[in-house]
Amino acid sequence: MSEAAPGSGRVGATRVCSAEGKIGRVGATPACSADGKIGRVGATRACLRPPSIPADLTAPATVIPHSRPTIGHDDAERVARVVRGGHLAQGPEVASFERGLAQRLGVAAAAAVSSGSAALELALRALDVGPGHEVIIPTYACDAVYHAVTRCGATPVLGDADPETLGLSAADATRRRTARTRAVIVVHPFGLAVDLDDFQALGVALVEDCAQTLGATRDGRPVGARGGLAACSFYATKLLTTGEGGAVTGRADLVARARDARDYDERTDLAPRFNYKMTDMQAALGQSQLARLDAFIARRRALAARYRAALARAPRCRVPADAGERHVYYRFVVAIESPLTPILAHLERRGVTARRPVFRPIHQALGLSGYPNAERLWAECLSLPCYPLLTDGEADVVATALLEAL
Numbered sequence: 001m002s003e004a005a006p007g008s009g010r011v012g013a014t015r016v017c018s019a020e021g022k023i024g025r026v027g028a029t030p031a032c033s034a035d036g037k038i039g040r041v042g043a044t045r046a047c048l049r050p051p052s053i054p055a056d057l058t059a060p061a062t063v064i065p066h067s068r069p070t071i072g073h074d075d076a077e078r079v080a081r082v083v084r085g086g087h088l089a090q091g092p093e094v095a096s097f098e099r100g101l102a103q104r105l106g107v108a109a110a111a112a113v114s115s116g117s118a119a120l121e122l123a124l125r126a127l128d129v130g131p132g133h134e135v136i137i138p139t140y141a142c143d144a145v146y147h148a149v150t151r152c153g154a155t156p157v158l159g160d161a162d163p164e165t166l167g168l169s170a171a172d173a174t175r176r177r178t179a180r181t182r183a184v185i186v187v188h189p190f191g192l193a194v195d196l197d198d199f200q201a202l203g204v205a206l207v208e209d210c211a212q213t214l215g216a217t218r219d220g221r222p223v224g225a226r227g228g229l230a231a232c233s234f235y236a237t238k239l240l241t242t243g244e245g246g247a248v249t250g251r252a253d254l255v256a257r258a259r260d261a262r263d264y265d266e267r268t269d270l271a272p273r274f275n276y277k278m279t280d281m282q283a284a285l286g287q288s289q290l291a292r293l294d295a296f297i298a299r300r301r302a303l304a305a306r307y308r309a310a311l312a313r314a315p316r317c318r319v320p321a322d323a324g325e326r327h328v329y330y331r332f333v334v335a336i337e338s339p340l341t342p343i344l345a346h347l348e349r350r351g352v353t354a355r356r357p358v359f360r361p362i363h364q365a366l367g368l369s370g371y372p373n374a375e376r377l378w379a380e381c382l383s384l385p386c387y388p389l390l391t392d393g394e395a396d397v398v399a400t401a402l403l404e405a406l
Helices: 073-085 092-105 116-126 143-151 170-176 252-262 279-289 293-310 340-349 372-380 392-405
Strands: 007-011 015-017 111-113 133-140 155-159 181-187 205-209 229-233 246-250 332-336 381-384
Touching: 073 279, 092 229, 092 246, 092 279, 111 116, 111 252, 111 279, 116 205, 116 229, 116 252, 133 143, 143 155, 143 181, 143 229, 143 279, 155 170, 170 181, 229 252, 229 332, 279 293, 293 332, 293 392, 332 372, 340 381, 340 392
Parallel strands: 133 155, 133 181, 181 205, 205 229
Antiparallel strands: 007 015, 111 246, 229 246, 332 381
């Protein structure tokens, strides 16, 4: 899901944000904003908001956004070198990013594309998914998963959620499998690498959706390395960003088919192809980000541990257990046995932006019923701010505000 995040920085001990997201640098520490504008001003981060009188005098002076990209000076310089070089479209930087990504995931190949949605679609097309086929997908997931299936002409079959992992229920997927089932898309939800054994037992093609879980491992293997194909997303606030972008990863022969379909130009036939290419500017940013992915994940895990300790005895609130290397905490999701609307309102009054981790289950948009687990998760689950630029002090503000609301 796309969401806007204000720019942010620090002046002394206070974080301030500008409405337009303009940023300066104060010294050697990177300043970051939602629109990626970067500069330098002294020794700490700064992003100044012009003085104004708030419409609501009780409103907080600053707001902690739900998500925020992690962009630094090295990222900007890497992109600037590409701009100065003059080769902006798909080229050598894309090829280099693909090699680095494949190596990191332990797979044979990667094809960088324009978005995570494009990656899902091309993965399905590489598997010859089309009209007359069914693809099992989770209802408790982003709409992009549904649209990827329909763009191929296939029929999405919604599966209920697993209340423990928050991902697709393998038991429910098994129940919904038919002779027309061509594939299953397994979303690794909110940073958690789920077990794939029961999904592989379905005997159909498996596509891993790693949009929220890049860098997680399970049983010593990275996500994206178990199925034949995987799809990644590099949206602005994902674990690794290229602004917009994605990748298809996995078996070399299948990735080659996805790579062929991402570009229609100068082909001798008229097989279905698209303009789903990534630019060298995006790939340069991706390489700079990939080099720091481990540091990003370490910070997310530290924040998760801080939340876990602060909320351990919170009433009517269940926090995720420590899952070790299996979780990279793209989202820190808690389950609350109370109506969420007043809790969200209280957090907003305290300057904290929280979200439901899924805007709404897909079956609700289709007017369907029979998905009790997804309905309960949608009613109870709340995603708290959790990203590398979030400070310990800000995490404490978030936890305190939630405890007040409970």
